[in-house]
Amino acid sequence: MPRSVLERWKSPYPTTADQLYEKDLRTRTQALLADRSSPAFDVVDIPADAGV
Numbered sequence: 786m787p788r789s790v791l792e793r794w795k796s797p798y799p800t801t802a803d804q805l806y807e808k809d810l811r812t813r814t815q816a817l818l819a820d821r822s823s824p825a826f827d828v829v830d831i832p833a834d835a836g837v
Contacts, residue, residue: 818831
């Protein structure tokens, strides 16, 4: 394997530099988790006292 490949800077995971995307994602996630009747709770178990 080429040395340039072995020594290149590694990213821990794919990410986006768009801060508006992150803000929108957080807003949508908070709204989803605020609705206890959401189908998301069929697959995600968050205790009622978790503060979400």
